[in-house]
Amino acid sequence: MIPRQIVEFVKSKIKKQYEIDEKEIERIFFSYAIKDKKFMDRVVNGKIEGFERLSSFKEILKKTKKEIYYNLRQYKRNAEQRKVLFKKLKRILEKEGISENAIKIHEEILCTHISSKERIDTYPFFYDRIFEFTGKPKRILDIACGMNPFSLPFMKLNDFTYICTELKQEDCDFINSYFKIISKHINVEAKAIRLNLFDLTSEEFGKKFIEENDLMKFDVVFLLKDIPVMERLRKGISKYIIRWLPTNYIVISGSKKSMVKGKEIKKREERLIRRVLNELNLNIASKIEFENEIVFIVKKNNHSYR
């Protein structure tokens, strides 16, 4: 383990420069630190005096900052691109309704987030396959949803409720402005709520969050590609996320290929998801394989916090 003092030093340095979640700083810093044997051998043995002057530490910090800079730049670019596409979508929906053109713009917005981009060829039948098993839901919760809300037209549902959560308020505001325009064409009651999944480690927070947002009961909860990512950020976090889910079915997925490098990761993701579900005594009721994604359907039948 890397001593806390070092981690706190890195976080304070980076937070002076960038507005970024602390967990994300830790994840990126750890990913470089563990690859540096010289640095790890020294600090794990407790020799931390003067660590900030070590050339290995300086190099790790430099790489961490560089990755954060590129990630934030990419996020900004994607957000700007989305805003332009959204204006177009608004115009087309007003003129043509959910036409072919409108679907094309939905797809372009979905492609501004790597997770939904990878699902793009699958969307036309993605939900059909899932709802074949769960039945057509009336209430859906989509956790850490990314840009997935822009796949609403692919759900082919009518008269339903769709609630989603994301980490950044800015993303929730963007998604909520979409809900405003799409609800004129699809009979859906939808809203996006800001939620940092790490806050769910507090039972008190979880209960309050459910009550305040009226999240008592769902037919299906989506945890698409979230569990592997969250477990990498903090091992063991999944039980806090899953235990509160007030739902009949949970749809959990993982990637088959790594999102950035394209490496085969299906086995690793499946192992991780199965371990998490085992620890929670939850059984997989169905497994669906798509080209780029492996989906597990879990029957929970539990509408209370446990």
Ligand SMILES: C[S@@+](CC[C@H](N)C(=O)[O-])C[C@H]1O[C@@H](n2cnc3c(N)ncnc32)[C@H](O)[C@@H]1O
């Ligand atoms: C792998 S993506 C999956 C997105 C979406 N579920 C999908 O499959 O299209 C993970 C999502 O988790 C969100 N996220 C990351 N850390 C989070 C946190 N601490 N709390 C809530 N959401 C978080 C990210 O913003 C990102 O959109």
